[in-house]
Amino acid sequence: MEEKRKQIIEITRKLLDEKGLDSGSDPHGIEVLAGDGSQRQFYRLQFDNGLSMVAILPSADQKQGMEEAYSSWSIGNHLYSKGIPVPELISFDSQTGLILTEDLGDVRLDGRVLQLHGQPHAYPVGDDAPVRLGVPARGDGIHCDCCTIAG
Numbered sequence: 001m002e003e004k005r006k007q008i009i010e011i012t013r014k015l016l017d018e019k020g021l022d023s024g025s026d027p028h029g030i031e032v033l034a035g036d037g038s039q040r041q042f043y044r045l046q047f048d049n050g051l052s053m054v055a056i057l058p059s060a061d062q063k064q065g066m067e068e069a070y071s072s073w074s075i076g077n078h079l080y081s082k083g084i085p086v087p088e089l090i091s092f093d094s095q096t097g098l099i100l101t102e103d104l105g106d107v108r109l110d111g112r113v114l115q116l117h118g119q120p121h122a123y124p125v126g127d128d129a130p131v132r133l134g135v136p137a138r139g140d141g142i143h144c145d146c147c148t149i150a151g
Contacts, residue, residue: 005030008043008055011098015091024049038068044103053090058097069097076101 009026016023029046036042039059046052056072058065073092076099080086090100 004041004057007096008045008057008098011093011096012045012055012100015093015098015100019091021090023047023051030055039065040068040072045100052103054087054101054103056099056101066097069099073099 008030012023013026025048027045027047029044031044031046033042033044033054039061041057041059043055043057044052045055056069058069069092073089076086076089080088087101087104090102092099
């Protein structure tokens with residue numbers, strides 16, 4: 001973990017400097033977060049000034065990991081620009097695929113559903129669910145080539 005910690009700190013420092021953002025220090029805390037079903041690695045970075053953000057590193061498979069990182073960056077920025085409630089993406093390192101995002105805390109959708117219903121719950125979405133999501137997210141700025149990963 002120490003080598004990974006050094007890598008995350010170095011890339012984060014570079015990305016924040018490039019964006020002109022001052023975190024006040026290197027992160028004093030790096031917490032491993034649960035994944036999202038992919039092979040990506042998630043870390044919460046905590047700084048002395050109270051700032052907190054999430055670093056996402058691609059999988060060890062360099063080609064697929066970089067393709068997934070580029071897709072995440074492109075799709076996430078597009079959705080955020082259309083007002084879809086996703087974390088704001090702060091910066092992207094094109095050499096390593098590391099993405100910095102705003103930290104929305106520990107609340108996860110599956111945990112919130114369990115809290116509300118006491119058990120896993122399936123919501124009926126109907127055949128028009130992709131249309132209802134796609135309408136606010138459509139428009140200029142998304143390149144569909146980032147949505148497919150060659151196997």
